[in-house]
Amino acid sequence: MQYVFEHRKASLLRAWSRLATAAVFSICACVTAPAVLAQDAAAAPSASAGTSAPAAAVPAPVAAGTAPAPTAAAPSAAGSKAAGPKPAGPKPAATKAAVSKASATAASAATASKASAGTAPLTAEMPGADAASPAGGAAAGTNAAVPANAADAAAQGDAATPPDTRGLDQEVQGLKKDVVDLNRELFVLEEELLFPANTQVAVFVSMDVGDFFALDSVTLKIDQKEVINYLYTPREVEALLKGGVHRLYLGNLKVGKHELVAFFSGKGPNDRDYKRGATLKFEKGIGAKYLELKINDRQRKQQPEFEVKDWE
Amino acid sequence: MWLCLAAITFCAPAMADTSYPLKAHEAPDFALHAIAGGNVRLSEHRGDVVILSFWGSRCTPCRAQLEALNRTLATYRSAGLQVYGINVDDDQTRAIAYAHGESVTFPLLLDPQKAVSRSYQVDNLPMTLLIDRNGVIRNVTRDHNAKSEELFLQQLRALLNE
Numbered sequence: 001m002q003y004v005f006e007h008r009k010a011s012l013l014r015a016w017s018r019l020a021t022a023a024v025f026s027i028c029a030c031v032t033a034p035a036v037l038a039q040d041a042a043a044a045p046s047a048s049a050g051t052s053a054p055a056a057a058v059p060a061p062v063a064a065g066t067a068p069a070p071t072a073a074a075p076s077a078a079g080s081k082a083a084g085p086k087p088a089g090p091k092p093a094a095t096k097a098a099v100s101k102a103s104a105t106a107a108s109a110a111t112a113s114k115a116s117a118g119t120a121p122l123t124a125e126m127p128g129a130d131a132a133s134p135a136g137g138a139a140a141g142t143n144a145a146v147p148a149n150a151a152d153a154a155a156q157g158d159a160a161t162p163p164d165t166r167g168l169d170q171e172v173q174g175l176k177k178d179v180v181d182l183n184r185e186l187f188v189l190e191e192e193l194l195f196p197a198n199t200q201v202a203v204f205v206s207m208d209v210g211d212f213f214a215l216d217s218v219t220l221k222i223d224q225k226e227v228i229n230y231l232y233t234p235r236e237v238e239a240l241l242k243g244g245v246h247r248l249y250l251g252n253l254k255v256g257k258h259e260l261v262a263f264f265s266g267k268g269p270n271d272r273d274y275k276r277g278a279t280l281k282f283e284k285g286i287g288a289k290y291l292e293l294k295i296n297d298r299q300r301k302q303q304p305e306f307e308v309k310d311w312e
Numbered sequence: 313m314w315l316c317l318a319a320i321t322f323c324a325p326a327m328a329d330t331s332y333p334l335k336a337h338e339a340p341d342f343a344l345h346a347i348a349g350g351n352v353r354l355s356e357h358r359g360d361v362v363i364l365s366f367w368g369s370r371c372t373p374c375r376a377q378l379e380a381l382n383r384t385l386a387t388y389r390s391a392g393l394q395v396y397g398i399n400v401d402d403d404q405t406r407a408i409a410y411a412h413g414e415s416v417t418f419p420l421l422l423d424p425q426k427a428v429s430r431s432y433q434v435d436n437l438p439m440t441l442l443i444d445r446n447g448v449i450r451n452v453t454r455d456h457n458a459k460s461e462e463l464f465l466q467q468l469r470a471l472l473n474e
Contacts, residue, residue, distance in 0.1 A: 216351065217351070230343075231343040231344070231345065231351040231353070232351060233343065233350070233351045233352065233353045233356060234350055234351075235356055236353075
């Protein structure tokens with residue numbers, strides 16, 4: 001049992017650390033998303049410029065046929081290589097190398113298609129670059145026009161598209177739920193460990209009507225030993241009057257005969273200080289024992305009534 | 313010499329503040345009888361900024377502190393501030409007489425068994441604790457004068473704005 005308890009505790013800690021990490025990532029995503037969007041938006045018009053040129057449109061199927069996986073990224077990336085402005089954003093070093101290599105071999109389309117067919121995602125961006133290079137004049141023409149358009153598009157992109165963090169939010173929510181579940185299991189295990197069913201005794205307090213008694217505190221003695229003195233606030237009394245049941249005490253008792261004495265303090269009829277006691281002798285057997293302290297109004301006597309009930 | 317004096321003057325409140333072991337810890341929960349009637353439980357005030365002031369009826373600065381807190385409460389009550397004065401006297405009759413004689417509008421609580429005072433490690437009177445909306449002790453003041461009151465108000469405003 002102890003081992004299980006420790007194991008649960010460790011898994012709860014792990015879940016908390018995962019939750020914290022996910023929260024940090026979500027915050028980072030929120031912070032960096034606008035910058036990424038601005039970069040994408042700046043790249044978008046150049047992509048359209050790249051595809052509008054007839055020479056650029058031709059090699060694209062070749063790249064798509066030879067390397068299917070990166071084709072989704074190819075249009076925008078290729079566009080940014082072909083006609084996109086330099087200040088659109090920092091590029092990876094490998095991409096820059098691919099671009100320089102492509103311009104060096106611009107004379108031969110076959111060589112370029114071979115290069116694009118041969119390798120991985122970065123080289124798949126090359127057809128766009130190669131395609132733009134034969135139509136060098138057109139590419140140069142679009143280059144001049146792009147920076148202003150890119151800036152406008154970036155501004156529009158910022159305003160129109162909110163950062164998409166739904167996936168992260170869902171992940172964080174899922175982790176929170178895991179933590180709550182683990183916490184509940186831990187709580188149940190803790191109670192099972194501290195108050196085993198064989199020795200468990202629980203005492204509850206309930207109140208009905210309450211016209212003749214305003215509860216202030218309850219003192220509980222078991223076997224002539226005070227185990228709890230609980231002060232009730234107005235909110236708690238209100239909750240009891242609405243039908244709530246308060247678990248006053250949870251403890252352990254050995255099997256055998258025991259005596260419970262409860263003292264109720266408060267304001268009685270005519271707003272006078274009022275203190276009464278109730279006693280119950282009970283036998284604790286094997287299994288949990290549940291006792292209820294009930295406060296009722298006795299209409300005939302215009303007095304409150306205190307009763308200790310043994311739940312079978 | 314002046315530099316040393318200035319350093320001591322400026323560092324003294326901070327040293328006193330950091331020496332409190334419960335600072336930045338969750339405030340121990342309690343339920344106490346109020347002199348005016350009813351009971352008060354601290355955990356019911358999560359979400360509010362709570363000021364706890366431990367005081368004694370024979371302590372003159374304590375009374376000045378309670379009056380200052382009364383003014384503060386009148387100003388910041390609508391911002392979610394709760395103030396409680398916890399009396400630590402052995403003889404509660406003086407505390408009750410004070411409570412009925414003065415026009416302090418916040419609840420004055422009785423701690424006859426000193427259980428709450430012990431749990432908060434009260435070592436000076438007056439001692440005022442500032443508890444944030446999450447139930448964490450953020451600041452402690454062990455003295456009452458114009459300077460400490462101003463500092464206390466700054467800390468309170470910062471907490472209310474959180």
